[in-house]
Amino acid sequence: MADEDIYENMPRTEAAPQPKGNPPKTPAPWRPRAGDIVTAVLLLLSLALATSLLAVTLLYLRAQSNLQAVEEVVQKLQVSLQPDNASDASAKGSDSLQLLDEAQAGVRMLKAQLGNVSAAYGEIQIRLDGAARAAVQDHCSEVLTKLSSGWRFYGGNFYYFSQERKSWDASEQFCVSQDSHLTSVSSQAEQEFLSRETQGEDHWIGLTDRGTEGSWRWVDGTEYRADASRGFWAPNEPNNYDPGTDGGEDCVHTEPSKPNLWNDNKCSQPFRWICKQAHGPAGL
Template identity: 70%
Template sequence: MERENNYENLEMMEAAPQPKGNPTETSVPWRRGAGRIVTAVLLLLTLVALASSLLAVTLLYFRAQSKLQAVEEAVQKLQVSLRPDNALDTSAKESDSLQLLDEALAGVRMLKDQLGHVSAAYGEIQTRLDNVSAAYGEIQTRLDDVSAARAAVQGRCSHVLTKLSRGWRFHGGNLYYFSQEKKPWDEAEQFCVSQDSHLTSVSSQVEQEFLSNESKGESHWIGLTDRGTEGIWRWVDGTEFRADASREFWEENQPDNWHQGTGGREDCVEIRPSKLNLWNDANCTLPSRWICKQAHGQAGL
């Protein structure tokens, strides 16, 4: 079967328009992130309040220690008073000793009560501090995740805007490049690889229609080939080829692997607008326009 179009022998240099400036950053609403920041601030204020309470408990503890020292001094006085200088003042000293002993016992009881309160308050505050610290750590982790996600989205948006400024087109989550010059299939694939992409695969009827509409009446190489094993078709980008699902995209009586007498069979596939934008197998060495695809999506046909 003869090729419908006579291709040009002289290759033209591929000149993709360069961006005239840095791509505009795309702002993304981050209400959830802002809410988490407010929560983190509130938790930080709670930590400050609990730290103040802990300071107050610490001061109470030192006061209790001071009273304990006073009790120790009272006990020392009691010990001194129990050593009589002579028999005459023994009775008086016993009376004073009993009074000092009562004061010491009262001081010990009060000290025990205060230390019990201090211990309970200290334990409660420490528990609250641990809970708040754990919550603060969780919020901080979430904020880090949000920041990383935001950076990733901004990076992707910047990448897409750069590609669009250089003539690529966005459709269905993928980026496509429709060449203006003509190359053999291998050279076309090399160009796509240099742009971090491959000759396009086709994942659905919707994508087929998009590629057909954007071909503008010109035949374009796509990334389908049966090189290696005749009749075993594969997408060059690694997408699985499903023969039954793609049958409707072939021209009538295609593929036919027609020998053109030009040094090879037909092992590469093109979209031909002159034939209702359907697929035709052709000799890979013939020059044609091509379509690159930088994919982010679904399994192919």
Template identity: 80%
Template structure:
């Protein structure tokens, strides 16, 4: 299966994909074992509850019989039975109350374990759903790198249309978190200009990533082409408020008019924030 997934990604065997799926299998197995352990605990508590319930019923029945036997036939009979027997009845009733309290504790433990078991089942389903989504995206040509999934389009759209497509795939136009990620993106674009998720359309000069991560100007200064961004007015309506990887200039960044059609890169992020 790992080899098949690698072929789908177009990456060599040394990529992180096999580790990712092994990790997913380990997490699923741990959740399964935890679920089995909780199910076993739930069964044990259930048996304890039933045993306590049975004991309580037996004690209550004995108390009822004692109460009946203590009903006096006449005044002399009541005096004969005396205070010692009445004290025994009080102790038996106290025992019943203690058993009821213990039964309540067992019932509370049962409910707590049931909640934990439900949580484990939900977590297991979430993990299975997540890795199912990863496998589905890989089979559709997405790339896997450093814990994130990337989609490199073949068609061209405006920046807004590209972002809409990414959102429809539970992702956003890509942010960039490191020099290594920047190089990965540059290698995968194969000499074609691609939109990334950086824009200053809301406030000129105030750049932000489409996925909501913080833009850090100092860390990303070396990623721009020379004299960029320049917000050049190309005379086609509006200025340059969206960023693409500039294939002509060593795959560095360039601001461009958001309406221009370029290929694009989506990122389903699970890693650190962008630059």
């Protein structure tokens, strides 16, 4: 736009433009509790624990099977070596008796190995349980640190709404320094959440068409869907106003004078910004 601030003092008398057709039914956004997050993490850690113990379990069962097979062989040897009379015992010979001794020694060895596997199984389980507890503690500490630093949780993601103003590039650099990116918007519910939280201020979001005019992309790698996003743009936007100055308008911000709909602007303009950090699968 030629002058992005001309709407700043205008009263909001216009209703938000609606997409053609029946308005979509938007479910109420789900706001997870801290307990839900911890429960989900515990479930994931339990899955990892079960996977880690699978190999030891299989080894344990295989050792049991081998022991049972050897014991059956030993029993058959014992039966076959039982002499019917003195001459039969002599015929059996000392070699067969030695074979029996070796088989019995093998049984003792397998029993010892089985005991070792059982002990290892228990030890691994104890260690993994300890690691899981430590991981949950670290996870909860991370969540509390984020929330205490002003981040807000919604739909499986953390969001940071800045109070200072920077250019689009400087805003993205800040987000990257926080292991995040300028926010993408992938649903009507998320758009409404961001609109509520921006509190009447312009905010940069992570949408740009730098490189190829009109080819929009989200900097966090989210797929940009033109059809789904059409209703999020302000009327007659994007328009790449004045492309001869500073390369035109290649970066997008929410504009509260137009019910927080999107507007393309020069990337050098100073606005507040929104960072988004994925916390896990949606719904965690």
